[in-house]
Amino acid sequence: MPSDVDAEVMANTPLTTDYNVLALSASSIARSVAPGQFVMLKTGGNYDPLLRRPFSIFEVLRDRSGQETGFSILNKRIGASTRLLYEARRGQHVACLGPLGRPFTPVDPPSEAWMVAGGVGLAPFAELARALRARGVSTTLFYGARSASELFHLDLFGSLGVTLVVTTEDGTAGERGRIVTPLERAFAERPAGDPVMTYACGPEGMLAATAKTARRFARPCEVSVERIMGCGLGGCYSCVVLMRGSRGGFHHVRSCLAGPVLPADQILWDE
Amino acid sequence: MDLSVQIGSLTLRNPVIAASGCFGYGVEYADLIDLSSLGAVAVKGLFLTEREGHPPPRIVETPAGMVNAIGLQGIGVRRFVDEKLPELAMRGATVIVNVCGTTLDEYVEVSRILSDAEGVAALELNISCPNIKEGGIQFGCSLTGTYDVVSAVRRVTRLPVIPKLTPNVTDVASFAAAAEEAGADAVSLVNTFLAMVIDIETRRPKISNVVGGLSGPAIRPIAVRMVYECRERVKIPVIGMGGIADARDALEFMIAGASAVQVGTANFVDPLIWSKLIEGMAAYLQRHAIPRIADLVGTLDTRQQIAEGSGV
Numbered sequence: 001m002p003s004d005v006d007a008e009v010m011a012n013t014p015l016t017t018d019y020n021v022l023a024l025s026a027s028s029i030a031r032s033v034a035p036g037q038f039v040m041l042k043t044g045g046n047y048d049p050l051l052r053r054p055f056s057i058f059e060v061l062r063d064r065s066g067q068e069t070g071f072s073i074l075n076k077r078i079g080a081s082t083r084l085l086y087e088a089r090r091g092q093h094v095a096c097l098g099p100l101g102r103p104f105t106p107v108d109p110p111s112e113a114w115m116v117a118g119g120v121g122l123a124p125f126a127e128l129a130r131a132l133r134a135r136g137v138s139t140t141l142f143y144g145a146r147s148a149s150e151l152f153h154l155d156l157f158g159s160l161g162v163t164l165v166v167t168t169e170d171g172t173a174g175e176r177g178r179i180v181t182p183l184e185r186a187f188a189e190r191p192a193g194d195p196v197m198t199y200a201c202g203p204e205g206m207l208a209a210t211a212k213t214a215r216r217f218a219r220p221c222e223v224s225v226e227r228i229m230g231c232g233l234g235g236c237y238s239c240v241v242l243m244r245g246s247r248g249g250f251h252h253v254r255s256c257l258a259g260p261v262l263p264a265d266q267i268l269w270d271e
Numbered sequence: 272m273d274l275s276v277q278i279g280s281l282t283l284r285n286p287v288i289a290a291s292g293c294f295g296y297g298v299e300y301a302d303l304i305d306l307s308s309l310g311a312v313a314v315k316g317l318f319l320t321e322r323e324g325h326p327p328p329r330i331v332e333t334p335a336g337m338v339n340a341i342g343l344q345g346i347g348v349r350r351f352v353d354e355k356l357p358e359l360a361m362r363g364a365t366v367i368v369n370v371c372g373t374t375l376d377e378y379v380e381v382s383r384i385l386s387d388a389e390g391v392a393a394l395e396l397n398i399s400c401p402n403i404k405e406g407g408i409q410f411g412c413s414l415t416g417t418y419d420v421v422s423a424v425r426r427v428t429r430l431p432v433i434p435k436l437t438p439n440v441t442d443v444a445s446f447a448a449a450a451e452e453a454g455a456d457a458v459s460l461v462n463t464f465l466a467m468v469i470d471i472e473t474r475r476p477k478i479s480n481v482v483g484g485l486s487g488p489a490i491r492p493i494a495v496r497m498v499y500e501c502r503e504r505v506k507i508p509v510i511g512m513g514g515i516a517d518a519r520d521a522l523e524f525m526i527a528g529a530s531a532v533q534v535g536t537a538n539f540v541d542p543l544i545w546s547k548l549i550e551g552m553a554a555y556l557q558r559h560a561i562p563r564i565a566d567l568v569g570t571l572d573t574r575q576q577i578a579e580g581s582g583v
Contacts, residue, residue: 001302001303002303004541004542004543042540047334047335047336047487047488047489047516048334048335049332050332050335050336050337050487050488050536050540051332051337051539051540052539052540095541097542227327228327228328228329228330228331230330230337230339230539231538231539231542233295233299233300233303233542234295234299235293235294235295235299235300235538235539235542236292236293236330236339236341236539237295237315237324237329237341237344238327238328238329238330238339238341239327240324240327240329240344242326251323252323252324252344257299
């Protein structure tokens with residue numbers, strides 16, 4: 001069950017002039033969150049911006065004894081709310097409602113796990129990688145960004161035993177181009193009998209390309225979608241995704257309740 | 272401290288109602304809050320059949336508000352009665368169902384089905400949604416349309432009938448009067464104000480429906496004025512809404528003439544707002560030594576104030 005926590009900012013670590021990691025003190029959320037779930041955040045009690053914003057949990061934070069103390073988010077400054085979260089100071093308070101939504105479904109060996117991330121879509125994969133490591137699943141991160149300076153926390157994933165495949169649009173790190181290119185190659189090289197589960201989070205175009213590729217190779221795939229979300233609890237009906245219905249046809253499904261993690265082959269993607 | 276209020280034959284345990292379109296079917300919130308602690312729950316608008324609504328994007332934020340065009344996505348009245356109403360009843364919720372229609376017959380048929388169902392406390396007639404092409408606001412923007420819908424539904428139900436009025440008219444009080452004449456037990460207002468937001472870089476509208484309805488604290492003073500005008504005009508209770516975000520806002524509506532209030536957009540920001548509203552209103556009554564909140568309704572004092580030191 002979600003709780004609403006008036007969380008204190010424990011640390012704000014800028015990564016670039018647009019990206020930061022914000023650590024928030026919210027033990028009740030940290031204790032109950034599963035990889036892929038999200039929180040609705042709001043800084044301050046003011047009316048502009050009015051609404052909360054959804055964020056994936058990046059890392060669950062623990063004290064020296066291993067007790068959960070809070071969580072962090074990976075933030076990119078794009079509008080008014082994300083600017084406030086970029087500029088948040090230690091000691092400031094942020095309203096955190098969560099955990100919310102349907103998490104990823106972690107696989108077990110012998111299945112491998114391929115995580116496909118674009119930009120801030122990296123956020124849910126740190127905790128998913130930990131969950132998969134605990135299950136003994138061999139995991140690869142396909143991580144695409146615009147530039148080498150926007151590839152974050154590669155060391156963290158390395159320390160979790162995750163194999164890294166990196167692309168940048170400008171060629172400053174890894175292969176030049178889109179992340180779906182090495183993903184396609186990996187699928188093509190993979191014997192059909194070796195099970196692989198794909199998890200994706202990132203821009204809509206990357207999700208659609210990943211879903212299409214996974215379908216072409218008949219591989220299961222879960223995507224974490226991002227929609228403009230008003231409430232996170234199913235009240236406003238703004239975050240809908242067109243999905244295949246049980247009785248045929250496509251229907252608008254609330255991504256806050258049915259998702260944000262959804263089976264890729266059930267979504268009607270824009271071609 | 273008596274927080275109960277009367278809406279026609281319906282007694283609410285307190286004046287705080289979750290507004291239709293902002294609270295799903297209520298069941299979404301049942302694990303988070305005690306639905307029976309609210310005065311009532313007004314569930315999302317229902318047609319006879321299921322509707323998909325508009326494609327996203329469906330909302331955009333504005334200063335102290337938001338513009339939405341959801342397009343009344345919904346499961347239809349029959350599935351609501353089968354799948355949602357039993358849980359609402361089990362949770363002890365007082366259920367107001369928001370009734371939609373593209374034709375007069377559809378309003379009547381949906382109302383008939385709900386009147387036969389177990390656990391519906393009142394019907395709120397949605398003649399004010401700005402976001403659908405047919406029906407709805409077409410009735411709510413015409414005095415005869417308003418009269419016709421209310422009187423047609425009146426004939427088929429014993430439940431309290433509460434038309435929800437649009438503010439997108441010149442004189443909202445005349446619509447309250449038409450509803451009263453047609454046999455409404457109360458009116459609720461305001462629905463959202465028609466609005467639009469444009470992305471100047473792409474020169475595209477920010478929501479797929481191009482135009483939508485503005486809600487949130489930005490509209491509150493206009494909504495208070497409209498509630499005041501309706502209270503002056505009609506004898507039936509007025510249910511006020513529009514940008515209520517705390518107990519003070521709710522009390523302002525009641526002093527203006529609202530017998531009860533609905534809260535919508537603020538629930539998105541704070542889904543635990545309900546107990547704060549109810550406790551805040553009770554504390555106000557205590558502070559002002561008012562034993563019953565019903566005694567506060569319409570107590571606006573408009574006597575001319577004499578400026579100090581004016582020598583008059």
